[in-house]
Amino acid sequence: MSVKYSQDHEWVKADGDVCTIGISAHAAEQLGDVVFVELPDTGKTFAKGDDMAVVESVKAASDVYAPISGEIVEVNSAIVDEPAKVNEDPQGAAWFVKIKMSNASELDALMDEAAYKDFAGQS
């Protein structure tokens, strides 16, 4: 499945009922150099819109919201050790978490690549 985006600049890529989630390249660029990442524990469950992780740049700390509801099945601790990865490859190697979706229909509300580009261009 192709990548989808939330209005809060998270990206979601579904593979079966497990989604990989990260922050968009646009968000990473706007944040500036990322210096700190905090990820949730595996096994935790989040409802869509909950604070799920924290990403901090020199400028500011930002919450990362769960773009879909579900349970954390894996986290990318490499970006905790090396926050710079978030700037290097935000939509690839620097994914944040994998969530087992509890409601796949939430994906429909997310934007596709083109819609997000439009959206990010304005914000």
Next chain:
Amino acid sequence: MSMNNQGRPTTPTSGAGEAMETNVKTFTGNKALMIEEALSFEVGDLSGSGVDLPELSGQYDRLGGVNRNETIGLPGLSEPEAMRHFVRLSQKNYAIDMGPFPLGSCTMKHNPRLNEKVARLPGFADLHPLAPESAAQGALELIDTLAFWLKELTGMPAVAMSPKAGAHGELCGMMAIKAALEARGEADRRVRVLAPESAHGTNPATAVQCGFKVEAIPGDGTGRVDLEALKEKLGDDVAGIMVTNPNTCGLFERDIRAIADAVHDAGGYFYCDGANFNAIAGKVKPGDLGVDAMHINLHKTFSTPHGGGGPGAGPTVLSEALAPFAPLPYVSCEDGKYSLVETLHHAEAEDGGDTLGRLTAFHGQMGMFVRALSYMMSHGRDGLKQASEDAVLNANYVLARLKSEMTPSFEGPCMHEALFDDRFLKDTGVETIDFAKAMIDEGYHPMTMYFPLVVHGAMLIEPTESESKRELDLFCDALLSLAKRAKAGETESFKAAPVYAPRRRLDETAAARHPVLRWTPPQTAQAAE
């Protein structure tokens, strides 16, 4: 004639050295009066200490066996070395006594020398916080008098004097709100606190510290709170709101009364961040606006030196509804005799049994109290009002003069600070940070940058009432010239700035990613590598 044979050249050799000017490497690393100063740890050792204490003998200690047995590692400097160390460091520092400090929201105004003189009176300066009340009557009277005028200026019935910074005042106010909710039996239900997106970071941080969940109130597009959006967010789970007025965009919240009413109707409290009180002191009484609690940054509105993290004082005024929960200690006066109410026991006897308890070890920031009262008394009611008016006038002058080259974020006049964003730098490759660094080369402390978060690449300028028109004109001319240079494509010189500062551009990312939190002696550091 009586001839003097000591003739020496007394005019500069023409042309010589001008080209060399910037690339002469001195042996010491010093540049004339700009001395390369090492850390005191690096230059000193205990054998050279300026203090010579006799060996302890025949004494016993009460440390119960937890005595330190390795060396303490303090630097040892003789008195002149210690003096020079700090004077040299201070000469590298920009200070309000050197030039304008245009930091928006931080209100760096002139600190009148009179305040300093009064604060150094031995009766205030040498008083110990544990001195018996009978020996501290004057100091207690001063606290009480300052408290009176703070209540008078804000139109509020009570004030907690002990908070030691704006953020600490916020904590005091939000704890009072929490205590009031507990007394109403609603603390478990009312868990949400609303604050605008433009809020100073301390607002949400304080609310979270008090166990609340923070939600953002959207803006209305003119830099102010969107009243309708706020109303939609209110409910019976809202503990209160935290709104700054004038706000961090330098604008007065015109709907402030309606905002207060809406919050009160929903059963919540109104915390007003009073950091910007210097724009309205003597003009508007927050008590008339429906405020329940508000801190006053004495170190901003009422001068008193600050910057570099302190010292501060954040007395917090409280409404009738929150007054019973005011913290200890407070000053009470009976038959002309002042006393400190410091214990719960005493408070109960004084009818203050609902107090939220003690916030600080002692009674507040005494040195700041003296300065603030001195400032108030020397200005008088009309002088305070004029200071507020001049602060607003100066900010509007800056706004009007810079408008031609820079981009104000919002329409219309401002209050005490002018907010610009980085639209005027679009496509120049120069960013807010580069612009700010270039200001350092021009001899200015930069303005507040990247705050508030509601506009892109914010530059928040607060000239304060202290600056003369001549000083403001030079400042504006310098900024206009920088803006023009940025637009003319001198991007590289901006990226290189500052070139004249003792240190060039610092690597903030590396500092944040790999902070060195503890100094280690160079030998050990080498050995560890």
